[in-house]
Amino acid sequence: MDIAIVGASGYAGGDLIRLLLTHSQANLVCATSRKLAGTPVTKDHIHLKNLIDLDYTNPSVDKIDADFAFLAVPHTAAMQYALRLKERGIKTVDLSADYRLPQTIYEKTYGVKHTAYFKAPYGIPELHRKDIRGADFVANPGCFPTGATLAAAPVADLAAQIIYDSKSGVSGAGDSVSETTHYPNVDENIAPYKITAHRHLPEMKQEAEFLGSTAKIYFTPHLLPAIRGIITTAHILFKKPVTLEEVQKRYESFYKNEPFVRLQTAKLGGVRGSNFCDINFELEADGTRLVAVSAIDNLVKGASGQAVQNMNIMCGFAETDGLRMPGMFP
Amino acid sequence: MDIAIVGASGYAGGDLIRLLLTHSQANLVCATSRKLAGTPVTKDHIHLKNLIDLDYTNPSVDKIDADFAFLAVPHTAAMQYALRLKERGIKTVDLSADYRLPQTIYEKTYGVKHTAYFKAPYGIPELHRKDIRGADFVANPGCFPTGATLAAAPVADLAAQIIYDSKSGVSGAGDSVSETTHYPNVDENIAPYKITAHRHLPEMKQEAEFLGSTAKIYFTPHLLPAIRGIITTAHILFKKPVTLEEVQKRYESFYKNEPFVRLQTAKLGGVRGSNFCDINFELEADGTRLVAVSAIDNLVKGASGQAVQNMNIMCGFAETDGLRMPGMFP
Amino acid sequence: MDIAIVGASGYAGGDLIRLLLTHSQANLVCATSRKLAGTPVTKDHIHLKNLIDLDYTNPSVDKIDADFAFLAVPHTAAMQYALRLKERGIKTVDLSADYRLPQTIYEKTYGVKHTAYFKAPYGIPELHRKDIRGADFVANPGCFPTGATLAAAPVADLAAQIIYDSKSGVSGAGDSVSETTHYPNVDENIAPYKITAHRHLPEMKQEAEFLGSTAKIYFTPHLLPAIRGIITTAHILFKKPVTLEEVQKRYESFYKNEPFVRLQTAKLGGVRGSNFCDINFELEADGTRLVAVSAIDNLVKGASGQAVQNMNIMCGFAETDGLRMPGMFP
Amino acid sequence: MDIAIVGASGYAGGDLIRLLLTHSQANLVCATSRKLAGTPVTKDHIHLKNLIDLDYTNPSVDKIDADFAFLAVPHTAAMQYALRLKERGIKTVDLSADYRLPQTIYEKTYGVKHTAYFKAPYGIPELHRKDIRGADFVANPGCFPTGATLAAAPVADLAAQIIYDSKSGVSGAGDSVSETTHYPNVDENIAPYKITAHRHLPEMKQEAEFLGSTAKIYFTPHLLPAIRGIITTAHILFKKPVTLEEVQKRYESFYKNEPFVRLQTAKLGGVRGSNFCDINFELEADGTRLVAVSAIDNLVKGASGQAVQNMNIMCGFAETDGLRMPGMFP
Known part of the structure; x- marks a missing residue:
């Protein structure tokens, strides 16, 4: 499955790639970054060197060519991608806050207008697994x-x-x-x-x-x-x-x-x-x-890992695919 | 004023000495340690080197020759000094838990018998300054x-x-x-x-x-x-x-x-x-x-500093004597 | 391939298990610990819970039933296993210092007699890959x-x-x-x-x-x-x-x-x-x-990871098997 | 002795004030800051609250009214004060790099022109105490x-x-x-x-x-x-x-x-x-x-403390005045 990460620089983006590298079905084809477009993903994600050979790009939402997308951009930026990805049939997990709350509460909490609101399951699988299963768009919870x-x-x-x-x-x-x-x-x-x-x-x-x-x-x-x-x-x-x-x-x-x-x-x-x-x-x-x-x-259960878990549930993969690495102790 | 610290090795003991070095009335004459008796105080308190020239001793309670004593030993050890110091007229601040609570609550909390109980003011000056002022023995609070x-x-x-x-x-x-x-x-x-x-x-x-x-x-x-x-x-x-x-x-x-x-x-x-x-x-x-x-x-307001503050109040010194050094930021 | 870890509690042991869990050929069948024999491996390796279901055991060297062994015990303890494992045809990587140096230098450095000396390749693959390839016993280097x-x-x-x-x-x-x-x-x-x-x-x-x-x-x-x-x-x-x-x-x-x-x-x-x-x-x-x-x-390139890398080379596996997880940044 | 600190916000400035508070001869009368002029010194130096009651000011060099000055501004800024303070007979310790090196080496090292060069003793007292003793201007060394x-x-x-x-x-x-x-x-x-x-x-x-x-x-x-x-x-x-x-x-x-x-x-x-x-x-x-x-x-022997030590030597004070506080261990 071809995957795009919108907003792939930054900590959450880096951890998404780290996890997807061990996923049996995931094939990362697109990693976007406004600032770093044209440079290798390993420019800022130095831990990934030798493991991934991909450059950042900065495509418009309609040029994102993938089966599945993660939105790892800040709130208010995510809403500029969400609706169009949905219309194009690209399943999506949004790591931002844009679809976690009812519109009025969102607007009050973040002090902004929501310009592309729709209802989405709240992606804590332990509470909402059934809703996530059928969904084409899931709001990944805050950490x-x-x-x-x-x-x-x-x-x-x-x-x-x-x-x-x-x-x-x-x-x-x-x-x-x-x-x-x-x-x-x-x-x-x-x-x-x-x-x-x-x-x-x-x-x-x-x-x-x-x-x-x-x-x-x-x-x-x-x-x-x-x-x-x-x-x-x-x-x-x-x-x-x-x-x-x-x-x-x-x-x-x-x-x-x-x-x-x-x-x-x-x-x-x-x-x-x-x-x-x-x-x-x-x-x-x-x-x-x-x-x-x-x-x-x-960054994992609080962001990228839970996002992969939601992807797995949405797509019918094993829920632990890409997530089998134990914690690092000590 | 001649001062003895009973239990002067350890962190609280070291900080007591650090503070007393800047006190206008305090003259440290006795620092006890069972383990380190005979060695210089600067053996474990390396920060005090060049500033104090005193060896640890291990006198019996009746041989402690001072006007004021700090008990910086663990609970149950303090009660073996407290009563005798009181009887000998040596004003004392006890940094242990032995005199902070009513006897029954103490015994239940610490699971031991109290063998030398008496009532003492609880040394948070902001709440009990009046009681501390007249006291010859003060129980220094927990951190x-x-x-x-x-x-x-x-x-x-x-x-x-x-x-x-x-x-x-x-x-x-x-x-x-x-x-x-x-x-x-x-x-x-x-x-x-x-x-x-x-x-x-x-x-x-x-x-x-x-x-x-x-x-x-x-x-x-x-x-x-x-x-x-x-x-x-x-x-x-x-x-x-x-x-x-x-x-x-x-x-x-x-x-x-x-x-x-x-x-x-x-x-x-x-x-x-x-x-x-x-x-x-x-x-x-x-x-x-x-x-x-x-x-x-x-170690200061939570132990040694508050102990010095209590001493100052008990002895009629300026309450801030030995305690005027600001915090260390950053 | 059935694998035994001798001395599997401790940090190096824990990291060995963590890595082997993602190895395509490794099947951990034996994890020894004197102190924890009879308790689950996840008793001290809490990060491995849900991922491994194995109890510590404490077999004699002749009862270790595996195709490959890692010795993660301290120096002088390793030499008590090494020769017998070799004789029994169980390929081994020794993470201790016992086989890293010529006998006289070893004995002088560690101040002990070597009771079971033999020569083994020194396991830095970047320098000694050829020697490691044919070996049945490799001395894993110090960190x-x-x-x-x-x-x-x-x-x-x-x-x-x-x-x-x-x-x-x-x-x-x-x-x-x-x-x-x-x-x-x-x-x-x-x-x-x-x-x-x-x-x-x-x-x-x-x-x-x-x-x-x-x-x-x-x-x-x-x-x-x-x-x-x-x-x-x-x-x-x-x-x-x-x-x-x-x-x-x-x-x-x-x-x-x-x-x-x-x-x-x-x-x-x-x-x-x-x-x-x-x-x-x-x-x-x-x-x-x-x-x-x-x-x-x-704990990885300086111990357990390099040990797995050596195992891979000794056994003809892909050298990166079990070692494809990127570092964790940040 | 009235003291001015030019550039008193920042870490070195804060530590200078901390030390001078315990100095027997020092009276801080002027603390300059471009950014914070008009606000209390304790605005950024929160550790000094209750201990000092002074506002930052931003005087021109000729309006600095003090017997002694510390320059705690960056290199190139210090040289804009140094010569005029010298001419006005205000003894000075400069914590910047501006007077530590011969002019040509300074200019090559820092890539700037020196616009007010003169020779000054290099303030490591253990090496240059004699030169410091008679000086009216000392270059405080790098940490x-x-x-x-x-x-x-x-x-x-x-x-x-x-x-x-x-x-x-x-x-x-x-x-x-x-x-x-x-x-x-x-x-x-x-x-x-x-x-x-x-x-x-x-x-x-x-x-x-x-x-x-x-x-x-x-x-x-x-x-x-x-x-x-x-x-x-x-x-x-x-x-x-x-x-x-x-x-x-x-x-x-x-x-x-x-x-x-x-x-x-x-x-x-x-x-x-x-x-x-x-x-x-x-x-x-x-x-x-x-x-x-x-x-x-x-920040102390590497900056502010050594600066006070130099001041003490320049002014004939006890060399340890303001510097008797032991280190903080642990």
């Missing part, structure tokens, strides 16, 4: 909502409040230089940011509702001095005390057939570079609070 | 309870639940080698530990009660890939919504005369090596949650 | 000698002195806890160690000689605050000044058919998790010194 | 030349070649954002840069010559994933083999009266935040190479 939602999903309906306290590696901020990512500002610190109003919160609320939860959802992200990975510490306050047996049963049952969710101690080393989400939890002695901890690689 | 309590204190009485999600540098675990502090287990990760039942929780509850709070208190610490510092993200859920004006007024009023609490963005770089606690906060749009973030150096 | 030798090889014969100044991630010290690897001792520092007499030096000398070099070889390693990877800065002082053209020609010619050596800026991110060795160089303006910089992942 | 020169000075005259392989924390690059200092490009790596031709090399050569050395001097810096500190590994190749006794005698004699050079294991933790330079060394068994390792804090 924080993926880890947070998977941490709390099995018990979300029992909660009165859920506080997601997340810690993300710096690659989540992309490869663009800023004060925030200047080494001396990151190292030996852990800075909370967008403390009560991060743009990923509406996705978390939407998924909690989908799970039948009436809980109030709160979210505070932090910038972790690390390159990759998100640890989400989900503080789940229950409407009434629960027992450990019930919690255990729910988590085991919820994830028992999932290839990429493992119930074991959540450490970034366990998932680094892989599509796994590791989850462990501990119940307050009086049953009022569950602390569920999830670990994902923000 | 986590210091940062957490200061973060929430001004609004604790309005809260229904407070969740302290804390991130601590590795020096908090001391200089003893373990799996937990093995570099590849710490780096590029942020591990939650003792997720619902850390020993510092009872101190946090005690101080919340002291502040008139009826809130349910929760605490989850994490091991941050950094040497020094604790960021505590206090998620304060209110009984009923509050306004930003009220919150601001309370924080400003509560800390207006405090020499070591600053209301500014909490970053570890701002407080590293210093006795400051920096606090900033953000209110949820609907007024239901306040996120108050505090930054301290766990 | 430092691999990166260092590849950096200097093309010009080693022109050198009067070579100083290898190497910087290694902490995983090179293994998963055993020590003062050296205690987080606060590693972070925000870069400690040189075994400054003039590291055990890997004789391997470097041996390979320089093999390359026809009469240069005096020096080596100083440093402990880098990072988990994986070695950067070697090779300062090559020439007998007489050379030109950049000559240097470039030599490097390009030396590595032109090598699947795992790439002439591009050496960054650990480019090789992390992969079997690549990236090399760049810069010539002093007057031609007297070449600084050649190499980057490898110490 | 790398300081650590490198001190490492090799006692034996420089015996050397045929010296290779300085230095590793610097990221604060050395200043507070300006760049690709180079983007967290994911620094972390888990150690990048050599300006591998054969860094601008600090001429200073190293000049000081080697001053020490009577005819050695060929080479220099390769690396960017260490750390905030502060420089470890220089000086590989000193001798003209003929030396003995350890001779080396030891030379180092002890050279530094025996120096308040800020300590012969002990060089670790960044030992010197962090302080003006110390720690040095240890190891001699190759055959006496042909000495590896001397030095540790400094690049």
Whole structure:
């Protein structure tokens, strides 16, 4: 299957290529970049040297010649490709935020008009696999909502409040230089940011509702001095005390057939570079609070890996194709 | 004033000496260590070389010849010195946990008998300065309870639940080698530990009660890939919504005369090596949650610096003596 | 092909399994561990959960039932398996130091008697591919000698002195806890160690000689605050000044058919998790010194990956089988 | 003594203020910044809050009203202040490169014309204390030349070649954002840069010559994933083999009266935040190479601390005034 990646430079683009190189059905034929068109993909993706021989191009949407497309461009840019790809029958996973939320919520959250809105399945396979299966376009979730939602999903309906306290590696901020990512500002610190109003919160609320939860959802992200990975510490306050047996049963049952969710101690080393989400939890002695901890690689299960997983489901491939590499520990 | 440090090797001991070197009244005459008795203090505290010329000794409690003592030994060891120092009229700050809690709670929390119990002021000056002033023995608080309590204190009485999600540098675990502090287990990760039942929780509850709070208190610490510092993200859920004006007024009023609490963005770089606690906060749009973030150096305001501050108050010295060095930024 | 890993816990063992999981011919049937016999391999290798279903065992050497063995045990332990495996016709790659050096040099370097010596090819394929091809036993090189030798090889014969100044991630010290690897001792520092007499030096000398070099070889390693990877800065002082053209020609010619050596800026991110060795160089303006910089992942090209590469050559598999995953950048 | 800091924002400016706060004679009256004029010094130097109450100003050179000035502006900017300050009788330490080298070498190295050249002592007190004592203007050395020169000075005259392989924390690059200092490009790596031709090399050569050395001097810096500190590994190749006794005698004699050079294991933790330079060394068994390792804090002994030390010498103050704070370990 011929594949195009729109916006293939950048961290998510690089990780998409890394994963697709091991996919049994994928044949990358097009990698676009406005800035780097005409130069080899390995110009910025130095890790791919000797493994891929392709130049960046910058075609118009109608010149993209592929069976499947990944949109790895920023929000508002994705909507300029989505509709036309759909019309041309090119199945697509969009890694941006443009199709994750209902239009009004999207426009309020991102402060922009949506010029090409349509409804698309929200690509957390563990929750929406059926919708994804038949789809020709899937909205790939944000990195924080993926880890947070998977941490709390099995018990979300029992909660009165859920506080997601997340810690993300710096690659989540992309490869663009800023004060925030200047080494001396990151190292030996852990800075909370967008403390009560991060743009990923509406996705978390939407998924909690989908799970039948009436809980109030709160979210505070932090910038972790690390390159990759998100640890989400989900503080789940229950409407009434629960027992450990019930919690255990729910988590085991919820994830028992999932290839990429493992119930074991959540450490970034366990998932680094892989599509796994590791989850462990501990119940307050009086049953009022569950602390569920999830670990994902923000660029894999939080972006490119989940995108490949969605592609696999959409196209009827083995769900783990291209995603069988374990994490890198240590 | 002649000063003895009981347990002067180790990180807290080293930082005590570092601070006392700049104190106008302090004269360190005795630094004890079982393991290193007979060797120079600069054997393990290499940063002090050229600045101090003193050997470790290992005297019995009755041979400690000083006007003031710091106990920087582990819990259960401190109680073997405390009563006798008190009887001998040697004013003391105890950095261990032995006198922070009522006896029954202490014994339950630490799983040991207390063999020399007496009541002592809890040494957070911002809350207990009056009690500290007249005291001859002060229990220096835990590092986590210091940062957490200061973060929430001004609004604790309005809260229904407070969740302290804390991130601590590795020096908090001391200089003893373990799996937990093995570099590849710490780096590029942020591990939650003792997720619902850390020993510092009872101190946090005690101080919340002291502040008139009826809130349910929760605490989850994490091991941050950094040497020094604790960021505590206090998620304060209110009984009923509050306004930003009220919150601001309370924080400003509560800390207006405090020499070591600053209301500014909490970053570890701002407080590293210093006795400051920096606090900033953000209110949820609907007024239901306040996120108050505090930054301290766990070895200074969280241990040795606060101990010196307590000594200053106990002895009538300027409260900032020995503590005027700013943090190290970057 | 059925494969046994002797000493499969530990970092090198874990990375061997990680790589073999993607190998088209390898079937891991035996993973030994004295300490963990009877428990699943995923007990300590948490990254492998869901991907491998095997328990550690602890068979005697005669009970190891496999076509191929990797010895990932410490030096002196390997020699207790090597000869018997050879006799039983089980092809073997030994990741320890036991067969890398002539017996007398080995015994002097490691301060022990060699009780089962025989001569084996030294497994840097870029230098000894022919010898490896026919071998039934290969000595896998040390991590430092691999990166260092590849950096200097093309010009080693022109050198009067070579100083290898190497910087290694902490995983090179293994998963055993020590003062050296205690987080606060590693972070925000870069400690040189075994400054003039590291055990890997004789391997470097041996390979320089093999390359026809009469240069005096020096080596100083440093402990880098990072988990994986070695950067070697090779300062090559020439007998007489050379030109950049000559240097470039030599490097390009030396590595032109090598699947795992790439002439591009050496960054650990480019090789992390992969079997690549990236090399760049810069010539002093007057031609007297070449600084050649190499980057490898110490656990892959510096251990397990090179072991798989050697296996591939010994067994006639594609040399890149099991080693096609790119590095993880960022 | 009234003090002005020209260019007081930035890392070196902040550290100057930090140190001067503990100086018995210094009274900071003027802190200039083009960008931040009119805002409090604590706007960017958050660690100084509560400790200093001063606003940035932007006066012309003739309006600077002080007894002593520090120039902490970039090279080429300093020369616009230096001559006029000299004429006005304001003693000055210049932290830039403008007066460190003879004019022709300066102009060649920095690729600019020097418009206000005069000769000034080079401010490494351990080598040039006498010249500094009488001076009204001192050129403060570069961070790398300081650590490198001190490492090799006692034996420089015996050397045929010296290779300085230095590793610097990221604060050395200043507070300006760049690709180079983007967290994911620094972390888990150690990048050599300006591998054969860094601008600090001429200073190293000049000081080697001053020490009577005819050695060929080479220099390769690396960017260490750390905030502060420089470890220089000086590989000193001798003209003929030396003995350890001779080396030891030379180092002890050279530094025996120096308040800020300590012969002990060089670790960044030992010197962090302080003006110390720690040095240890190891001699190759055959006496042909000495590896001397030095540790400094690049912002203190490598910049602001040495500047204060120079001020103390110029003004006849105690040389350690403002510099008595030990390093921060851990």
